Amino acid sequence: MEEKFEPKIIAFLCKWCSSAGSDLAGVSRMKYPPNVVPITVMCSGSISPNYILSAFKDGADGVLVSGCHPGDCHYIKGNYYARRRITLVKELLEFIGIEPERFQMSWVSAAEGAKYTEIIKDFVKELEPLGPQNKLRSNL
Amino acid sequence: MQMILSKMNFSSWLKKLNSYRIFAPVKSGEVWSYELVEKPENIILDYPNTIIPPKKVLFPQREVLLEFESSSEQEIKLKEVIPEETPSVIFGIRSCDASGLAKLEKIFKGGFEDLYFSKRKNQTILVGLACNIPPSPDCFCTSVGGSPYSKDGLDILMTDMGDEYYVESVTEEGEKLIESAIGLFNDPEENVKKELEKIHLESEKKIKRYIKDIDKISSKLPEIFETEFWDKESLSCILCGICTYSCPVCHCFDINDEVICTFPLKGKRVRTWDNCQFPDFTMHSSGHNPRPDKASRLRQRIMHKFNYFNENCMELLCTGCGRCISKCPVGIDIVEVLEKVRVYEK
Amino acid sequence: MVKLDDIKKECKSILEEGKVKYIVGYKRNNNYYMSIPAFIEKIEETDQLIWDPTCVYNLVRFLRDEKLRKERQKTPDTRPIGVIVKGCDSRAINVLLQEKFIKRENVYIIGVACEKSGVIEKKKLRKKFNEKNIKQIEFGKDNNFIITTEKGKTTISAEEILAERCIECNNNTPVIYDVLLGEKVERSLSEHFRSLEKFESISTEEKWNFWKKELDKCIRCYACRSVCPMCYCDECIADSISLAVKPDTTAEEKAQKIRWVEKSPVSSENFSYHLIRALHLAGRCIDCGECERVCPVDIPLRYLNKKMEKEASEQFGYTAGLDPEKPALVSDFKDDDPQDFII
Incomplete structure (x- = not known):
């Protein structure tokens, strides 16, 4: 039997909202695909484009950046900075021919466990037909 | 045959x-x-x-x-x-x-x-x-x-x-x-x-470029080592690696461990071309860099090619292919630099 | 039209008055039709100065060297240095001022307006002429260039050999200067982002194949970084300066050290380097096109930066290097920045 492709997602979650949201999904026993490796960061604004590129380089099939809703940032405006920066990263990745589905950003609050599970479910569904990401994967 | x-x-x-x-x-x-x-x-x-x-x-x-x-x-x-x-x-x-x-x-x-x-x-x-x-x-x-x-x-x-x-x-x-x-x-x-x-x-x-008195230049180089000649000649240098990477005899290399996986540890030790013009070429682990500026790096390139190698192996480390001249993004011309060495007076 | 004599006169007078330490301008390459950067210290040397369509260099790059030199000297000469800038180059000065890398009093800006023309692109020139035969290229009247070859003079419409970036340029007049030579001329030769149009109609796979082919050529000579007036980081992410390996550094420690980009010129590392560079230049690149010009293997690097410029302009209404007092693109935000892509 052919093995089904299981996409690997790296999710950079801000500590105050999105990470807490994913915890809520966990403690509430909500079901979502196990394809995601969450990495908690202090703020979505602290995510350097380097993180994203090296996640792809180390073999991520998809990368998710998630932070607090606008206005809710623990550091007042970190997520606003993130929004600009991630826009640029997203545009650049699309420009060089990376499928736009592979890189996504979301706002997930600490209360939105359900939203988090939906995001991951959809993300996995979108990545499945694309197959493994080999374009940026390290070929050292 | x-x-x-x-x-x-x-x-x-x-x-x-x-x-x-x-x-x-x-x-x-x-x-x-x-x-x-x-x-x-x-x-x-x-x-x-x-x-x-x-x-x-x-x-x-x-x-x-x-x-x-x-x-x-x-x-x-x-x-x-x-x-x-x-x-x-x-x-x-x-x-x-x-x-x-x-x-x-x-x-x-x-x-x-x-x-x-x-x-x-x-x-x-x-x-x-x-x-x-x-x-x-x-x-x-x-x-x-x-x-x-x-x-x-x-x-x-x-x-x-x-x-x-x-x-x-x-x-x-x-x-x-x-x-x-x-x-x-x-x-x-x-x-x-x-x-x-x-x-x-x-x-x-048909070859148009010519270096006069190359032997004299070679032996004169150490005399002008400490002069401000190099500051002047390197003013327009931008410290890229084109001249050395395109040189048929430049051979400096760097050795790095490229880690592919951290646990279990797995990787390769690789040798890659390196370049005397790069900022990390002579950088010591203390943070001290004995060749801190472009004058000393241009000097190194010229000295290595026309003096040091000549002393060690009795020949020049240059074959006259002209690549470094044609490809230099700011028009630094090794033939001209050597001519200036020839006529330089302290 | 800008008169070379005016440039020389201005340079002479500021050197005479002792206003500047030296002037960075353009002079002729003795063996080639191109210009080269000139560092003019003495009044009599000002006669070497030239101004023609081969003055491609962005001389603002050399402000960084001056800054480093000053830092090393015990009692540096604190007078400013003079620098001859085109419209695009002047925006680079604005970015450096905005980032507080230099101070306004460090530099005496001699602005030269490109008016209706600009500088040449060698690739285009090579298609029309045998480079070996070219002796000189000059500005002609009515938006023309005059090319002198062994056979005589030929007049050619500027647009035929004008650099792509000049065709798309919006700043033919310097935006910051102490003295301006030439006239402020309104012009619109073409759409500002015309060169990117060809990417809009192609598929993701085609885009990837294009960039894969181009970036695989990279030999990592870092000429693009070295020539860039904005690439002034003390420690570039591509260098290993910050990764000193000591005698007691264990294999484990080495492995754990973050190396964003390896030195090996393989596909994934080349992509990392060029993407990071493009992102670091987002909102800072002023499209002087130097990175693309110096690339020995002809990678069209300008498109990456141009794409970032386009997004900055269209999504955030930001153009680099127009106002040194404004916050930079990525250290600012608006409440209503676009966020349609965010789930």
Whole structure:
């Protein structure tokens, strides 16, 4: 039997909202695909484009950046900075021919466990037909 | 052995060499470079000169030296990676590049033998092409002990005679390469040799750039080591790596461990080209950099080529290919710099 | 039209008055039709100065060298240095001022307006002429260039050999200067982002194949970084300066050290380097096109930066190097920045 492709997602979650949201999904026993490796960061604004590129380089099939809703940032405006920066990263990745589905950003609050599970479910569904990401994967 | 090969038979000769890997200049966009050729019949030998010299075939920009793997702190498995000895031929090397490879051989095989270079070199036959016209307006091979038809470092030298090539073997390996397809070659008629000499002499005359008193310059360099000459000459330098990466004899390298997986630890130790113009080239782990500015780095490049190597090996570390002049993004001209050294007075 | 004599006169007078330490301008390459950067210290040397369509260099790059030199000297000459800038180059000065890398009093800006032309692109020139025969290229009247070859003079419409970036340029007049030579001329030769149009109609796979082919050529000579006036980081992410390996550094520690980009010129590392560079230049690149010009293997690097410029302009209404007082693109935000892509 052919093995089904299981996409690997790296999710950079801000500590105050999105990470807490994913915890809520966990403690509430909500079901979502196990394809995601969450990495908690202090703020979505602290995510350097380097993180994203090296996640792809180390073999991520998809990368998710998630932070607090606008206005809710623990550091007042970190997520606003993130929004600009991630826009640029997203545009650049699309420009060089990376499928736009592979890189996504979301706002997930600490209360939105359900939203988090939906995001991951959809993300996995979108990545499945694309197959493994080999374009940026390290070929050292 | 001296033979004549009709240009029509050139590709048949190449086809007969199917037991070799064949490298030749390939054009992509506007850039020529030495590449492994799948269809040797498509080789075009009428080319200016490549950006990257053929050193990249014998001394690749990235070379894996060994692979390591460790599952615990006590145990580290090492696997040496030695290049396979595949017989290869490089076609269409210019005389300057061939003498560059001969100089590299002195470096990589003199004293300490570098396995990686020498394994490749031993299995590679170099077929040169004399320059009837200098491939670049910046050529100055005659000033540094070379010539557009020098046989130094080559196994075979070919000269374009219009409809045919004059093919001359220099070494036994070269002779064998010709003999393997001897049916395609003809013996040269007597007047052809005169013609050949004429072509060679004329091509030498076409070289426009010349360095005067190169020996004097070489011995004068240490005298002006501490002067502000270098500050002035390096003002426009931007410290990129074009001059050294495109140099047929620059051979500095860096060794790094490239980690592919952190747990279990797995990776490769690789050697990559390095460059005396880069900020981290001489950087010490203390943070001190003995060559902190561009003056000292330009000086290093000139001193290494025209003084240090001359003292150690009694020859210049420059073949006069002119690449560093043509490709310098800010027009730094090594011939002019040396001329300024010659006339410089403290 | 800008008169060379005016440039020389201005340079002479500021050197005479002792206003500047030296002037960075353009002079002729002795063996080639191109110009080269000139560092003019003495009044009599001002005669070497030239102004023609081969003045491609962005001389603002050399302000960084001056800054480093000053830092090393015990009693540095604190006078400013003069620098001759085109419209695009002047925006680079604005970015450096905005980032507080230099101070306004460190530099005396001699602005030169490109008016209706600009500088040449060698690639285009090579298609029309045998480079070896070219002796000189000059500005002609009516938006023309005059090319002198061994056979004589030829007039050619500027647009035929004008650099792509000049065709797309919006700042033919310097935006910051102490003295301006030439006239402020309104012009619109073409759409500002015309060169990117060809990417809009192609598929993701085609885009990838294009960039894969181009970036695989990279030999990591870092000429693009070295020539860039904005690439002034003390420690570039591509260098290993910050990764000093000491005798007691264990294999484990080495492995854990973050190396964003390895030195090996393989596909994934080349992509990392060029993407990071493009992102670091987002909102800072002023499209002087130097990175693309110096690339020895002809990678069209300008498109990456141009793409970032386009997004900055269209999504955030930001153009680099126009106002040194404004916050930079990525250290600012608006409440209503676009966020349609965010789930």
